[in-house]
Amino acid sequence: MLYFAELFGKRVTSADGNAIGRLTDFAFLATDQPLITKLRVDTRVGHILVPVSSMKSINGVVVLTPGFETSGVAENELSVRIHLLDQQIIDIKGNKVVRVNDVVIQDKPYLVIAGVDVGILGIARWLRLEQWLNRQLARFGTTLRSDFLPWEHIQPLELSRGKVQLKREEKKLTKLAPEDLADHLERLSVKNLTRIIDLLPDEYEAEVVQNMNVTRQRALLRNIKPEHAAAILSHVDPDEAVDILLTLSEHRRGLITPFLKEEAKKRIDYLLSLSSTDIGSLATTDFFAADSEETAGNVRKRLKRDTTLDTPLTYVYVLNRKKELVGVCNLHELLLQNNEVPMYKFMIPNVVAVYLTTPPEIAIKKMVKYKIYALPIINDKREILGVVTIDDLVESMQEKLI
């Protein structure tokens, strides 16, 4: 999760480290899926617009790719600073509600505007007082939470007319907890995806589906026609396809499999037959979870106090208030953070997870693919049931091989 207030003014360098200028704005598409398309960089002699494809990284310093391109503003692009930031938010009846204090950007898997921050923390962030403020408040046993308005509530069309208008009348804003924002966006995209997925070519469709996390994949396959689901799954990596299929009800699975392409069907059927082993038997309930609001300092303190070297510990799982799994972070990342930073700010919101129905073979393939040493096992409500580590999985495989 990135905040515009924290990105604004960041140094921009070329791939070999030469200073180019400072990041001052983003161009984005005023659609239901507000992709960020260009970066505005103010240089000593003026400003340039750089397409996101020419950006190598945005963490720490913004680094551009060698021989980066520049371009002009396209017709359907708007500016974060002119059209969104600091603007008055009005509801559908024109009542003033609040102003946009900060813009929240999701950077994985691509740069997209997740929503806007309308809370006091959004203002404090511009004054670089966010952490100080929360430290002071912590003395009185309270903290300020960011108040997010998810993009879904905003009418993108009105933006180009200079209005940040909500989709309904708001007496009290329905705001979202920051850690749920990314997840919310994903769920929202399922709705959009089911609508637009017909327009995509099959291979591309499959690629999109593969990049979704499990929950989203499942939601998508539940919502589209069986023959269409089968068409997508035929193009998906068979391991993935099986994992997705196994999360569906047997009835639903039965509806989809007959439509699978012959070649894919063979492999998928084979993999499905493997799924007799219960991954639950390999799992350990020894895992470390943190609240999304908990600070990095506090998590480190708890790690030191509550864990021993016997615990297999590679990741910290982040849960929201409903105890749903909303993010993950590795220990290195946790070490690098300052004490006051809450977990939701640096966690990775796209968690690779498995279900109890997932065959161990597929779990191990996922680990290799994403270079992960342990996978959380989740249920329908996204609660963590346990963790399966690569060691235990390999061990079980070994038994089979011998």
Add this chain to the structure above:
Amino acid sequence: MLALAIIGPGIITAVADNDAAGISTFSVAASTFGYQMFIILLPIMIVLAVTQEIGARIAIVTEEGLGDLIREHYGVRMAILIYLLLFVVNLIVVIMDVAGLKAALSLFHLNTTLFLPAIIAALFLFVVLSNYTIIERFFFVLVAFYITYVASAFLAKPDWVNAVTSLVILRGQVSPHFLYVAIALIGTTVTAWGQFFIHSYVRDKHLTLEHLKYTRLEVYFGAFVTVVLTFFAMVAVAATLYTHNIHVEDAAVAALAIQPFAGQFATLLFGVGLLFAGILGCVIVALSTAYVFSEFFGYSGSLDENFSKSKLFYTTLLVQLGIATGVAMIPQISLFAITLAGNFISGAMLPIIFYFLYKFANNEAIMGTHTNNKFQNWLLVGSAVAIIFASSLGLLGQILGW
């Protein structure tokens, strides 16, 4: 009919510049420098007329307040800086107005611990419960009471020739202290809050482009009436106290001190004027802070809305009135020190406001064909430079005791 419909913002804002704090400043200025200080009145009238007209014009064209524009074009950091500055300056003015009200009450031997909080509470309830039209009528009633200063001036039997010619002929030497008081005089008439207030008030009245011509005339007329009233109030003091070498520190003392020279009736008139000036001032200045707050942070803020809808707007109003009443109730406190200082800061802050007026009024993207003409720009820049120069000199003189 159209002409009648637009009457309000110009006259009310301008006359409210002569609030209790203003009357105190006039009393100090006139009792210390006599007719010499009159030389500043015509420049004040011109600057007031031109700046208020620019403010009203921007408000009509953009349908936004000055606070809205600053937030949208200069971001949240600038907005907070200006707001804090304005909050402090306005609070000082509100305190002076409530103190003026208190002084006027004691002139009539009324129990201030009882009546002062009661009057302020009644005013607050009135503003919350009434709508725009009724409140505006109430303001007009208050404005009408300023006629008492004209009567006081006549009772003082002044040297009219000297008084009028002093408007154009500078008499005597100009000292740094003269400049200090002159800036305070400008600061109490051409106020920072007045600039914000006319914006917000015009917007709250829903004036549109077809009203522009009449609003301009109304604003000019308001500036004229204001300075005429200032003239009479100062004549009343200059003709009595300055001539007899009596220096007063605030308006209530002035009201008492003119009694031996102009009679008891003059004291009564002066006192009644002070009472209503205090009421008008404390409501309008506190309202201006509330308007700016809701504009900067995007909350609903209108006299036409009820408390629950414009909660933060009315709370800001209540906070200012509450603090001011609290401070004014402290018996030991001497408000003399802050009277001149408060208005001096208010005056010294004007160049900042002029800067924004200049920027917005010359921006074609904002104003279309209604941008400033050369004369208006020249006057804005000229008076900003003059105020910066005079206030630096005046402040230096105040510090070094020239």
